Structure formats: C-alpha cells, structure tokens
Amino acid sequence: MLTHALDRLLHRPRTAIGAILMLHRVDTPDAEGIWYNQHLKMSPRTIEEMAAYAREHKCRFVSLDEMTDAIRRKRNVRRLIAVTLDDGYRDNYTNGLSLFRRLNIPYTVYVCTKMVEGEMLYWWDILEHLVLTNGRITLNDGRTFDCAAKEAKEQAFLDIREVILRLPQNDLLSHLRELFSNYSVDYRSGNDRLALTWEQIRELSKEPLATIGNHTCSHLAFSGCSDAEIREDIMRAADEMQEHAGVATRHFAYPFGEASAVSRHDMDLVKTLGFTTSATTNQDYVRYGTDPLELPRLFVTERNWKQVLDGIIAHC
C-alpha cells in the first residue's frame, strides 16, 4: 500500500515552471541562404515580437540564477523564461546588447574560446557559400552533389555536412583543404566577421543583464573524447576567460548537448568541475526537481518561436 502511494508520488509529473530558450545569433536570416545555417539567426524584430507575446501571456524573463533559485526553493512561480545564446557570435554584442537592454531581458552568452581566438573554423559558413555559388560540387574523391536549384542546394549542404562531421576533427583544416581541393576557399573568412572579441566579452560581462558562460575551448563532441580531454578543454576555457576578459564563469553549456552526444558518464564528470548550472539541449521544460547541472533547453528559431511559446504557456 505504502509502496504504491510512494510510487505514485515519485512518478507524478513534476510541475513545469518555465523554460530555457536556446538561441545562437541575433541577426536577420537571409532568405536566399541555407536554412540549416540561417536558422541559427533570430532577427532583432522577431525577438522583440517574441518578448511582447511572452509578456502578454504572463511569462517573465529571468536570469539563469533566478531560474535555478526558483527550482531549488520550489518558489511558487510559473512561466519563467531564461534566454541563452550559444557559441559566442559577435552579433550577440553588436545587435544583442542594445536590444536586450531595450527589452530588459536577462541573457547568458556561452562562449567557446577558440572562436574568440580565431582558431575555430566556421566550416558551415564556408560550405554554405560553396553550395550557394556552385551549380554542382565535386569532392576530391569524385563524389558529386547537385546544387542547381535551391532545394538541391539545401540537400547538398546537409549531405556534405555529414561528410565533414565524419572527418578526423584534429587538424580539420588540412582535411577540408583536401576535400575541397577543386575549389579556392578562404578558410579563415568567417573568423573576423563572426566571433566576439575579448574586449566585447569584457564589456558584456559588465552589463547587468548579461551573464557569460563557458562553452568549452574547442567545441568538441564529448562522445569522441577521453575524460582528461573533456576536463582539460573545459578548464582551459575557464582559464582563458579569466585571463583575457576577467570573467569567472559559473555556468556551462555542453557543445552538442543532445543525449546522443553526451553520456551519463560525461555529465557526472562535468558535475565535479564546480559549475552552478550546466545546460544541455534536451528538449524539455524546467520543473521543480530539475537538476541545475542538467538543465533542458528549447531551441527557438525565426520559424518556431510562437509554437515554443505556446507550449510554455500551455504547460507551465
């Protein structure tokens, strides 16, 4: 009898109190571009519209610290929304800083430090350019991909992306040079345009609404890394952030945070590193009882934001 009652209690759906939104870029998507890349962008106008819709429906924008405080204390709250932005794109500063200030929305920017250091390749940006400017792509091994019509370009992007993801990730640059040896490509073209600078990070860290988080140094898929590599990549990012921007990072987001890319073992390892929160990309609402070191997030885009918000409004 008692066991049954306990079972019911333990399996009762835990009350959802809100959600953490995952964004990447604050910029207007290019309708002519490849959607898989462009969906990382949300335009300032859409973010403004989303904020108005959320507030109309009694949602409240909070920082990650307020969100975790609400979980821990089981405060009687509903429809909390925390905004996070992954990777450390420059438009988070150039477009985001003034926008979020005007809308009075707290947000967390998870910075990958190799992006700032100009050591990370924006190969997805390069691939988009190749696919858009060619009618057909021929790889070094002779495989060809039709890129004539827009639909074919979208498919070619996804197919070649799969090829790139299967390349050895160390010394990716020389592997890409080989793969695209038929084309002349400026592999560093994205670095000066797309990444935050240390100066901008320092400035963001002084902004009361902004929180700077750790998104590792190299943005590696943990599934292919040893424990030592994972620990080293996270701690190096923390050290660099402290040294170059004077920021002590207390919040962490997994690179590739879906369940298939992060094991239970990896999560337990990250839990020993002293962060206040860790964010995954598991699609769920935040509930009383959610582990702050395994926060779920909802991916919002220019196309799906209303649906995501309606879900929060219905469930939280």
Ligand SMILES: [Zn+2]
């Ligand atoms: Zn990322």
